[in-house]
Amino acid sequence: MEFFDRFAIPHPSPLIYASMVAIGLTVIAIIAGLTYFKKWGYLWREWLTTVDHKRIGIMYLLSALLMLFRGGADAIMMRAQLSVPENTLLDAQHYNEIFTTHGVVMIIFMAMPFIMALMNFVVPLQIGARDVAFPRLNALSFWLFFMGAMLFNISFVIGGSPDAGWTSYFPLAGNELSTSVGTNYYMIAIQIAGLGTLMTGINFIVTIFKMRAPGMTLMKMPMFTWSALITNIIIVFAFPVLTVALAMGTMDRLFGTHFFATTNGGMDMLWANLFWVWGHPEVYILILPAFGIYSEVISAFARRNLYGYKSMVGSMVIISLLSFFVWVHHFFTMGQGALTNSIFSITTMAIAVPTGIKIFNWLFTLWKGKIEVTVPMLYSLGFIPIFTIGGVTGVMLGMSAADYQYHNTMFLVAHFHLVIIPGVVFAMIAGLTYWWPKMFGFMLNERIGKWTFWFIAIGTCVAFFPMFISGLDGQARRMYTYSESTGFGIWNMLSFFGAILLAIGFALIVYNIYYSIRYASRDIGDDPWNARSLEWATHNPVPDYNFAITPEVSSSEGLWDAKKRGHTLFKGPYKEIHMPSNSGVPFIMSAIFFVFGFAMIFSMWIVAIISAIGIFACMAHRSFEQDHGYHISVDEIKQTEAKFGGAKE
Amino acid sequence: MKELFPFKQVMGFVFSLVLTVVAVSVYFFDLSFALGMTILLVTAFIQAALQLVVFMHAGETEDKGAIYANLYYGIIIALVTVFGTLLAMIWGYM
């Protein structure tokens, strides 16, 4: 019985108990439903073992949407707690757990998979390929992310949630001051998910370099694909830093080492340093695909090609390198001298320049365009002013001497939310709306979509602008309450109201999905937006093999050429198509990783060793495997294409 | 037999041994820190380049552009990370 004590929650509350019950009931309902409708075989064959980038993309998307609600629930609770002074909704411990999980979930388990979802679904189609370079590895990437997310998400009901912030600084994150297993969950779940992300980085770089359609030189790629390439380059060089940092943190907590300890020579600042060497490139990993989406959407709905293609590419290349040169700006106030801080101040201000170039290019694209205000375009138009405001406050923060005033106040919180939400979240919703018809065969409702935009855009501003003021007035971040005499009350109440507007907006997204599934027409053709790039040259729904014949292009707007300038995309006869086989190994190996992670978190060494052996066994199996996929015959292709009423465009 | 021991590989191996011996000299001779570190930096980077180009055939295929870009990126970012860390944590710390 003592063995089970370790799984108890150190700081229970009625809400946590209710969640335990809810989670239990949900799991039972899922298992019962699958059994009753006899869908286990379907689930295994079509989803758990798939290596198809389109399916993997959809699974990432579903995960991201679920995590959006987990992170959003955290946010509403925080805003409610802070809406009035000396509120008693959440005590300090629970507040700490909630802001920690809010940060980790939103960045690592919502934004990252959302980006992965769109990259996975769209990039191979945009370059005219049939899948990514390493489909099996792609599946492994997803399942490792999924298991990492699942592991992190059960922390608050088994063993205790991490509570040292999403940045988990030492010595707070060490054993002495964080006695529950919560921080172990942090170190290990993120590690597992991070491995998946690194694999995706490698996968997409090779895919984009080597699998483009004939005629598509690098400088003729769609801008979203360029942003994906640059993002994945950053991933490859940034994530290993996190791997090492998390491993050292794990060792400090589980094996008594003194990397970040306060005794025996340990250096707690080293954690902050290594975390941010990864952490700053990470925020560019989040924003660059968003920029790519804006380029696509603005160009599509301004009915003209993107202004300044070359400088768009150049600015992203510069950002990719500079993003590794600015990290110290996240801890200007933590002991460095003026020279160090000044150097990083300069690099920080320098990196604002390429982003500024991009904003001007979008404005110039809009300037001479024929603007059609669809839902994706609305988000792009809303992004530009709000992100610019958030961005210039970033330059303010980047001035190290001034940062002593702003650091770790609500001013900082306002800054990063006002770049991440209009930057990343708006782009994800815009991208989702834009590519939804290609993914699912029907459009999301335009009217509901517009209402959603206004709730989210206004909600964002109302929630976060007041934080600039309360931050300058002195309200610190990560504080669970404040006294009435500070005068912060009015600003926090406004923020709470904004959070409610945001919540309504996100609820409308769910409603839109439900409404559209029920009522939207399925007869929308292949190219409902009258768009410009190759992913719209596929059928609806997209067949397994994407393109029956590999397209050939001669400009950066292959489909537009085909529609308006008589270019032929698909030349030549049908040929046999080679496809990779499904495989259960990615799912199984990731499940074993889950067990391994869980065992490590709770110091169950024997289970950890056995599951580690299992992981290596999966790798050995892969080494000896000789499954080279299967072929789709020309007849089968002809049949499938005939169903769509002919392929050639 | 000669075809089993190609010239490039053998010369590369011999040169690596020479560079290693030169590096070890910092242990056997009483050199200043600056001189010792310079010798180590030079020998280490030359030997690394040797491995990459001669042994690993980095420049052999049509992908050599991507491969070299990858290596340069990695080395630049690695150096900035190492020296930036030392600056922020030790040299530039108050």
Added chain:
Amino acid sequence: MKLDHTQPLEYSTKQNQLNILGFWIFLGAEIMLFATLFASYFTLEDRIGNGPSGGEIFGITPVMIETILLLTSSFTIGLTVNAMRIGNKKAMLTFFVITLLLGLAFLGVEIYEFYHYVHVGAGLQTSAFTAILLTTLGTHGAHVTFGLFWGLFIVSQVKKRGITTETTNKSFIFSLYWHFLDVVWIFIFSFIYLKGMM
């Protein structure tokens, strides 16, 4: 599967080229992994707490032996790939096995080294310096260990299936991995051991 006969076998199919490029990119990531370990090492090098410093525990002899073993194994894996390219299966397997044996010998010396360190009071938990020292050396050693198993699997596949597009591709990629581990060792040798013993 289209074979490009102008290329060595390990590059001759599209998937083979993808695999090799993918592995080079992975090595880029590994550069950053070891760079982070080195950055941490240099930061924590003098933070010896109550434990010993590098100069007090490093010995030139085991370090030289490890270096010669690994350098030679890098030479022999080069000979392996060369034998593979001229289609000599027997020579290829011989050089491959020699490489793995040299790697095993390297590991043996390193394990003895670690045993020695623990005995003179430089264990994993002693100080920040010992933690980062053993973690950096240990990460490299773990990579070598992984390589020994991986190499063994490839040897057995070459033995059974011969010199094919798959086995040449795997062997070439293994050689990239093995050479890279030697590159990392060069930096460990220079900037951990020699620097610490200057």
